[in-house]
Amino acid sequence: QVQLQQWGAGLLKPSETLSLTCDVYGGSFSYFYWTWVRQPPGKGLEWIGEINQSGSTNYNPSLKSRVTISVDTSKRHFSLNLTSVTAADTAVYYCARVGGDPGQSDAFDIWGQGTMVTVSS
Amino acid sequence: QSALTQPASVSGSPGQSITISCTGTSSDVGLYNLVSWYQQHPGKAPKLMIYDDFKRPSGVSDRFSGSKSGNTASLTISGLQPEDEADYYCCSYAGTATFWLFGGGTTLTVL
Numbered sequence: 187q188v189q190l191q192q193w194g195a196g197l198l199k200p201s202e203t204l205s206l207t208c209d210v211y212g213g214s215f216s217y218f219y220w221t222w223v224r225q226p227p228g229k230g231l232e233w234i235g236e237i238n239q240s241g242s243t244n245y246n247p248s249l250k251s252r253v254t255i256s257v258d259t260s261k262r263h264f265s266l267n268l269t270s271v272t273a274a275d276t277a278v279y280y281c282a283r284v285g286g287d288p289g290q291s292d293a294f295d296i297w298g299q300g301t302m303v304t305v306s307s
Numbered sequence: 308q309s310a311l312t313q314p315a316s317v318s319g320s321p322g323q324s325i326t327i328s329c330t331g332t333s334s335d336v337g338l339y340n341l342v343s344w345y346q347q348h349p350g351k352a353p354k355l356m357i358y359d360d361f362k363r364p365s366g367v368s369d370r371f372s373g374s375k376s377g378n379t380a381s382l383t384i385s386g387l388q389p390e391d392e393a394d395y396y397c398c399s400y401a402g403t404a405t406f407w408l409f410g411g412g413t414t415l416t417v418l
Contacts, residue, residue, distance in 0.1 A: 221407075223353075223409075230310070230396060230409060230410070230411045230412040231345075231353065231396050231398075231409040231412070232409065233398075233406065233407040233408070233409060236406070236407075244403075244406050245406075246405075246406070247404065247405065280352055280353070286358050286359060286362075287359070287362075292341055292343070292358050292359050292400075293341075293343035293355055293358035293359070293398070294343070294345070294353070294355060294398070295355045295358070295364060297352040297353055297354070298352065299352060300352050
């Protein structure tokens, strides 16, 4: 059974860099895209970006200039860096697998537990 | 590109059926068969309920069903149960410039 366990700093000051990592336990690490989604307090979900095992990335155009997603297949984890954070970046950040039918990347089928990141001076 | 449009709230009584709509455009919902639906209870991670417009993952109750007509996708929950009370989000693939769009979310209240 595939499980995602995410970790990283939960309190940042404005202008700092948000860094989170998501460890993947069980199942295949290959053949999938791996993604980050965030949710500001009391608000809806926002897709941040995704990466596959080869390091091919796709990003939300509204965040692209500040986001880097990387992957380490030997450690079976992928990471999110978001630079120059402001209070508007305060949110619960989730990692997830982009899965679906075998061999497809159609939906976010397995999620991490979420990490609350607060940006405050 | 704008988020997909969902009603802010819907409600129903136990045993009844409800439908949540998700309206996009001909560049996302209407173009790709890649609408998914997520259930989120307070303080919990979202859970995939429907993918590829109408497919149910293993373990999801058959009381949950998905459909689509044109640029609007729908999630129907039949035989409402108290544990269905949650927030529901739709999501659609939107092409290689935007990739994935979420709806604003719908709060379901089981009266």
